[in-house]
Amino acid sequence: MQDTTPQKARKKPFLPPQFVRAMLAGHSALGIAFAALIYIVCLSGTVVVFLHELQRWEQPNAPVVEQPLSPEAVATALKNAYQKALAANAVHDMFLMGPGPIQKRFLVSFHDHETGGEGNWIADQTGTLVAENKAPWSEFLGDLHMHLHLPRTWGMFLVGLTGVALLSSLVSGLLSHPRLFKDAFYLRWGGSRRLQEADLHNRLGVWGLPFHVVVSTTGALLGLSTLIVGVLALAAYDGDSEKAFATILGPHASEDETAAPLPDIAAMIRQIQAKTPDAEFVSANLSHVAHAGQIIHLGMRTPGHLAMSNTYYFDGNAKPLGDGGLETGSIGKQILGALQPLHFGWFGGFLVKVAYGILGLALTIVTHTGITIWLSRRRDAGRPAPHWEKVWSGVTWSQPFAFATTALAVFTVGEAYAIPTYIVTLVACIAGALFASEARIAGRLIRLLTGTAILAAVGLHASKWSGSMTDEVALVIAATFAATGVAFVVSALRPHFARAAASA
C-alpha cells in the first residue's frame, strides 16, 4: 500500500516511520518484480470467474439443464460416453459434471493418456449426448489463468509463486500503511496523480482485503500443490507422490487391467441419497473405467456448504470405500473442499460470481495502480521513467486487447491461432507503446483498438449463431461484451471529444 502521511511528528505512531519506509521499500521491490505476472493472473482470473457463462456464449445452442439429474440420466450419459470413448480409442478415465448453482450444463468427457484419444460432450436432461463441447476461447482464458500456457507443471508453479508474491505484497502493503483507519474512506480524485492513484490503491486494497487474501492464498496453494506434495512424498511416502495425493484426495485406481463391466453409477447415487436425501449429483470421476481396478469418485452436494460437493469413493462393484468429508468432515477436509470454490467464486450462484468479478477487478486495479504510483513518484522526484511508463501502459491495455484478438482469431482462423495471437498482441502493444509520444496516448490507442476488437468479436459471434442461439445467457454475455467494447471506445475518445467541445 502506498502511504500518504503528514510529515509533522506524531506522539505515538502506530508503526515507526523507519519501519514503514523499510516495508514500503520491500513492497515496491516486490511489486515491480511481479507486477506484470500478478496483473495478468488477476485480470484473467476475473474473467475466468465467469468461465461457465463464457462457455455458454461460445456454444449458445447447447442444452441447459435446470433441474438436478436423476440417477438414471447419469447412468445413461455414462453408457453413451463409454460408447463414444470406445469408438475414439479413449477408454481410460471419464468425467461427468452435472448442473448446479455454478453451471447449468451436463458435461461429459473422457480421455486416455496412452493413446491420446479424448472427447468432450454436452448431454441433455436424459443423459443423451447431443453436442460436442467446444469452447476453445474460454479454454484459452482458463489455461492462461491456471498455467499461463506454459508446460502445465511449470506454469502452475509460476502462477502459484505469483500468488505467494501477491500475498506477500498484501502483508507488506498493510504494514506500510499506518493511516489505515485515518484514511479509511478517502477517495480524492484530481490534483496530484500520485495521491489520486494512492487513494484508489489503498481503498480498493484495504476494503477488499479478505477477498484478496483468500484468492491469493488459495491460488498459491493450488499452484504449488504438486511441489508441496512432492516434498511431502519424499519425506513420508518413500517418494510416491500418488500415495501422498491419495491421503488427501482419496483412493486411486489400481493397475489391474482385467476387463470389467461399467460401474452401476445409478446405484451409487441412490446409496448416497438413501442416507442423505437432499444430496444432488454434481460429478463423477471414473479412473481406469471398465477395468477391474477402477475407482469412482462420486461428487454429491448438499445445500449450505462452500465445497462444490462431498466426494464418495466406490469400487467397480458399487462398494463404498469411504468419503472425502469435504462438506462436514474435519477442518482440513473442509478447507480442502472449499479451496477451489473460494478461489474462483464458484459457490452460491451468479450473484457471488458478480461480487467476485467486482472484487477481482479491484485487485487488478490495485496491481495496476501500484506501478503507476511508483512511476508517478519517480516523476515527482525529478527522475521520470517515460520508457517504463509506456511499457506499463502497453502491458496493462494489451491484456483486454489480447483477449479480444484471440477471440477473433478463434472465430475466424481456428483455435490453433489463439496462443500466437495472444503473444503477437502482447509484443505489438508493448513495442508500439514504446514508439508513442506519451504513455497515455499509447493507452488510449490500445483501448480504442480493444473496443473495436471486442465489438468485432461480438458481431462475428452474432453472425455465426444468428437464428440458432437458444441459450438466453449467451445474449446477456453478448450484451455485456458489447457494452464493454463501447466503454473502451468511449474511454479512448473522450479526451478527443472534450477537446473538440472546448474548441467549438
Next chain:
Amino acid sequence: MSLDTLDQTLPLALAGGLLLTAGVVLLRRRWLQKRSGGLAFLIGGWLAVISGFYVFARAWGAEMGTTYALGAVSTAAYALIGSTYERRVSKQRGPRESAFDPEDRPTNWRRGIAKSLLAIVLSGIAAIGVGVALAIYLPLPPADRAVIGGLLVPILWGGGMAWTLCDPRLVRATIILLSVSALGYGIAFLPKVL
C-alpha cells in the same frame, strides 16, 4: 432451494445486507468526525456489522453466511467510497498529502540478485520445509495435517518474502532462513535418516 426456504432466506438476506451497509455508513460517519467524538457511530457501526454477520449466518448457515458477509462488507464499502469521492482541483495540495517515500537504499545488481534469491528461493525452501514438517507431525489425521501444513506454505513463504525484502541486512536474513530450513527439513526427514 425450495420456495419455503427462499421465503425465509430472502428477508434475512435483505436485513443482513441493510445492517452491513448501515454499519459501513455509520463507521464512515464516525470517521468524518475525526477526533471530535462520534463514539456512538463507532459502536453502532460495529454492532450493525456484527449483527449483519449474524443475520447472514442465520440465513445461510455459519459457513456460507460468514463468507457472504465478508464479500458484502467489501462491496458495500467500495460502493460507499465510490459514491462519496472528493473532486479536487489540479495541483491543490493539503498538508497531509506529502507521502512517505520508501527507504532509499544503496543497491546494485549483486545485492538485487542476492535479495531475490533470499526472498523467492530460500524463503520458499524454508516455508516448504516447515509446512512439510507440520504436515507430518501435527497431531491430526493424515489428510488434515497435510492440508493444514500445505496451506501454511504460501502463508509462511509470503511472510518470509515480505520480511526478507524489508530487512536491509542480508546476512541476518540468510542465517535465519537457513536455520529455519535446516530445522524444518531436519524434523521432516529425520526419521528417514535414522
